[in-house]
Amino acid sequence: MQYVNEFRDPEKAQVLIREIQGLTEELGATSESPIRIMEVCGGHTHTIFKFGLEQLLPDSIELIHGPGCPVCVLPMGRVDDCVALAEREEVILTTFGDAMRVPGSRKSLLQAKADGADVRMVYSPADALKLAQQNPEREVVFFGLGFETTMPSTALTVLQAASEGLSNFSLLCNHITIPQTLQALLDTPDLRIDAFIGPGHVSMVIGTEAYGFIAAQYGKPLVVSGFEPLDVLQSVWMILRQMQSGRCEVENQYRRVVPDSGNPAAQNAVAQVFELREFCEWRGLGSIAQSGVQLRKEYAAFDAEHKFRVAPQQVADPKECQCGEVLQGRIKPPQCRVFGTACTPQTPLGALMVSSEGACAAYYNYGIGRHPEPQAA
Amino acid sequence: MKRSSTITLAHGSGGRATRELIDSVLLKHFGKPDQSGLQDQALFAVEAQARLAFTTDSFVVNPLFFPGGDIGKLAVTGTVNDLAVGGATPLMLSCAMILEEGLELEVLEQVVQSMARTAEEAGVSIVTGDTKVVERGAADRMFLNTSGVGLVPHGVHIASYRATPGDQVLVSGFVGDHGAAIVDARGELHLDIPVQSDCQPLNGLMQVMLEACPDLHCVRDATRGGLATVLNEFASDSGVCLGLEESRIPVREVVRGVCELLGLDPLYLANEGTLAAIVPGDATEQVLEAMRRHPAGREACRIGEVREAPGQTVLLRTPFGTERVLDVLYGDQLPRIC
Numbered sequence: 206m207q208y209v210n211e212f213r214d215p216e217k218a219q220v221l222i223r224e225i226q227g228l229t230e231e232l233g234a235t236s237e238s239p240i241r242i243m244e245v246c247g248g249h250t251h252t253i254f255k256f257g258l259e260q261l262l263p264d265s266i267e268l269i270h271g272p273g274c275p276v277c278v279l280p281m282g283r284v285d286d287c288v289a290l291a292e293r294e295e296v297i298l299t300t301f302g303d304a305m306r307v308p309g310s311r312k313s314l315l316q317a318k319a320d321g322a323d324v325r326m327v328y329s330p331a332d333a334l335k336l337a338q339q340n341p342e343r344e345v346v347f348f349g350l351g352f353e354t355t356m357p358s359t360a361l362t363v364l365q366a367a368s369e370g371l372s373n374f375s376l377l378c379n380h381i382t383i384p385q386t387l388q389a390l391l392d393t394p395d396l397r398i399d400a401f402i403g404p405g406h407v408s409m410v411i412g413t414e415a416y417g418f419i420a421a422q423y424g425k426p427l428v429v430s431g432f433e434p435l436d437v438l439q440s441v442w443m444i445l446r447q448m449q450s451g452r453c454e455v456e457n458q459y460r461r462v463v464p465d466s467g468n469p470a471a472q473n474a475v476a477q478v479f480e481l482r483e484f485c486e487w488r489g490l491g492s493i494a495q496s497g498v499q500l501r502k503e504y505a506a507f508d509a510e511h512k513f514r515v516a517p518q519q520v521a522d523p524k525e526c527q528c529g530e531v532l533q534g535r536i537k538p539p540q541c542r543v544f545g546t547a548c549t550p551q552t553p554l555g556a557l558m559v560s561s562e563g564a565c566a567a568y569y570n571y572g573i574g575r576h577p578e579p580q581a582a
Numbered sequence: 583m584k585r586s587s588t589i590t591l592a593h594g595s596g597g598r599a600t601r602e603l604i605d606s607v608l609l610k611h612f613g614k615p616d617q618s619g620l621q622d623q624a625l626f627a628v629e630a631q632a633r634l635a636f637t638t639d640s641f642v643v644n645p646l647f648f649p650g651g652d653i654g655k656l657a658v659t660g661t662v663n664d665l666a667v668g669g670a671t672p673l674m675l676s677c678a679m680i681l682e683e684g685l686e687l688e689v690l691e692q693v694v695q696s697m698a699r700t701a702e703e704a705g706v707s708i709v710t711g712d713t714k715v716v717e718r719g720a721a722d723r724m725f726l727n728t729s730g731v732g733l734v735p736h737g738v739h740i741a742s743y744r745a746t747p748g749d750q751v752l753v754s755g756f757v758g759d760h761g762a763a764i765v766d767a768r769g770e771l772h773l774d775i776p777v778q779s780d781c782q783p784l785n786g787l788m789q790v791m792l793e794a795c796p797d798l799h800c801v802r803d804a805t806r807g808g809l810a811t812v813l814n815e816f817a818s819d820s821g822v823c824l825g826l827e828e829s830r831i832p833v834r835e836v837v838r839g840v841c842e843l844l845g846l847d848p849l850y851l852a853n854e855g856t857l858a859a860i861v862p863g864d865a866t867e868q869v870l871e872a873m874r875r876h877p878a879g880r881e882a883c884r885i886g887e888v889r890e891a892p893g894q895t896v897l898l899r900t901p902f903g904t905e906r907v908l909d910v911l912y913g914d915q916l917p918r919i920c
Contacts, residue, residue, distance in 0.1 A: 206835055206842070209842060215903065255900075256902055256904065257900050257905060306913070332770070550912055571906045571909070573907075
């Protein structure tokens with residue numbers, strides 16, 4: 206598989222690991238006092254676990270698994286909104302596959318479907334638009350979620366619905382933004398993170414300049430990274446090189462996909478359709494200012510919140526949950542009091558157990574903290 | 583009376599239309615019974631000491647036809663394979679059909695033909711059956727159920743709890759083909775990939791494997807839940823650890839590509855003509871050689887070994903030399919957002 210196999214070469218990985226080892230020694234990092242790097246994106250978390258990268262890295266590097274899994278951070282109240290919409294007779298509710306299993310306070314969309322609601326999995330918002338064209342007597346609602354990666358396709362779909370004058374298509378919007386969320390995280394007192402592996406596909410849309418403040422104001426290096434194991438290892442290496450040479454910058458490891466200025470056409474579509482929300486609710490992190498978007502007034506006709514008078518419901522995260530502490534790097538998933546007992550992928554209580562890209566689900570599914578830890582060769 | 587071109591409720595009435603359907607479609611392809619005529623049961627003689635194997639399976643695949651197979655072929659291979667992987671020689675199958683009113687007769691006939699062809703290939707007869715017609719909307723075009731009986735030879739004892747440290751783990755061919763072909767055939771993604779379902783009877787392959795080593799320990803066809811699920815069943819029922827080498831597990835490039843695109847794992851995709859086996863260490867080479875000489879096992883290979891600890895666990899060694907647990911999924915794999 207071209208563009209994949211090259212980035213999974215075990216020999217090249219060994220070279221990088223040796224370099225990383227040398228750099229951490231030079232920087233004086235130890236297992237007691239490690240360099241803490243947060244990978245923001247759930248896709249990176251997935252790669253780290255799938256390829257066992259933590260077993261390859263020296264103990265003097267600690268990876269902290271960030272909030273960048275849009276399915277994980279979907280708040281319960283929002284799922285409740287979706288379920289309530291899906292239960293309306295006239296509505297076909299459409300969304301992405303992995304959003305279907307996220308628990309609401311009453312039920313998930315998958316359970317709502319089993320109970321008779323018309324919920325359909327789509328691969329893109331364009332599929333939802335097609336459903337609206339094919340079913341003029343029904344109301345098709347697309348539950349749009351995701352970071353800046355999926356925002357442009359939703360924006361273009363709304364624009365297309367508007368140009369076709371479709372009256373039975375609307376969007377329930379839960380698109381969220383990465384830079385504001387990172388800022389909220391960075392403002393947490395006593396945060397223990399030294400550097401960031403920045404999201405790849407979000408950056409393909411917004412570019413790398415959007416993270417400038419992280420290096421400039423907060424003094425943390427950030428490297429935008431691809432999703433293959435060599436990408437992640439090289440990004441760790443680039444972060445260490447910055448530290449070694451006393452630099453603190455935003456760098457781009459994922460040049461084969463991410464232009465520094467992002468994708469202007471996508472940015473325009475997003476800006477045309479969406480505006481920042483005052484506050485946005487995150488599972489595990491609470492309410493963060495300006496961390497999500499909503500449809501502009503001009504597109505209110507396509508806004509399901511407006512059309513069906515959805516009053517956003519707020520449901521508090523379960524008290525036992527320690528997702529926030531995991532996200533801030535204070536504890537590891539197995540140290541959470543409900544990990545693997547009350548909270549499992551079958552019955553997730555917290556954000557990070559919900560999707561396979563969440564840190565806790567990754568720990569659980571790959572057996573870390575449940576079995577004796579597998580050893581590297 | 584002109585023959586109707588679709589299934590109607592009359593075809594399920596038990597009256598003349600039902601009889602016509604049985605004669606003109608089912609018996610035409612499955613073959614007529616001997617002089618005993620059509621009874622409410624099929625009779626067959628067995629030796630007093632033989633062990634009978636008996637299994638049943640239902641088929642509701644959508645779409646009915648997909649690259650490399652159809653629901654009829656699947657219904658025969660599914661039951662034949664469930665018998666075969668237990669070491670049984672499949673003998674006879676039943677076939678029950680639930681048809682939705684309005685199903686085109688032509689479609690039914692194509693499916694029945696495919697069943698007959700597959701049964702012939704597998705050397706089994708379809709000897710009894712049932713047909714019901716339900717109102718439009720009460721079924722999705724056609725549901726099939728097949729049950730089958732087979733005979734298990736003396737000295738053969740294949741069971742999921744028999745994996746022993748030192749045994750080797752084999753797989754008979756590429757994994758994930760069927761699952762990928764179905765994703766493609768549903769047409770929602772417009773992928774148009776050159777991959778066919780692996781749907782095929784495995785009793786011939788099992789026969790040569792048993793000739794090479796009558797004491798096979800565990801064998802299962804890796805259907806729903808894929809290779810990962812079957813291997814977890816072996817590890818769990820035997821209380822052992824299966825240590826796999828990821829790079830040895832055969833997955834076609836195109837299937838790997840589809841999985842990368844959708845965020846799926848080929849090790850959890852369904853197969854319909856691929857088996858996983860655990861064999862005693864000293865018999866591994868003979869069994870592998872025999873498998874590779876058979877058309878259904880040409881790509882057979884060793885993918886790992888059985889260890890003592892950690893018990894009830896499948897560990898996957900990645901090409902990077904790291905290890906991770908390969909667990910059982912709670913539900914279906916769902917495509918990821920981004």
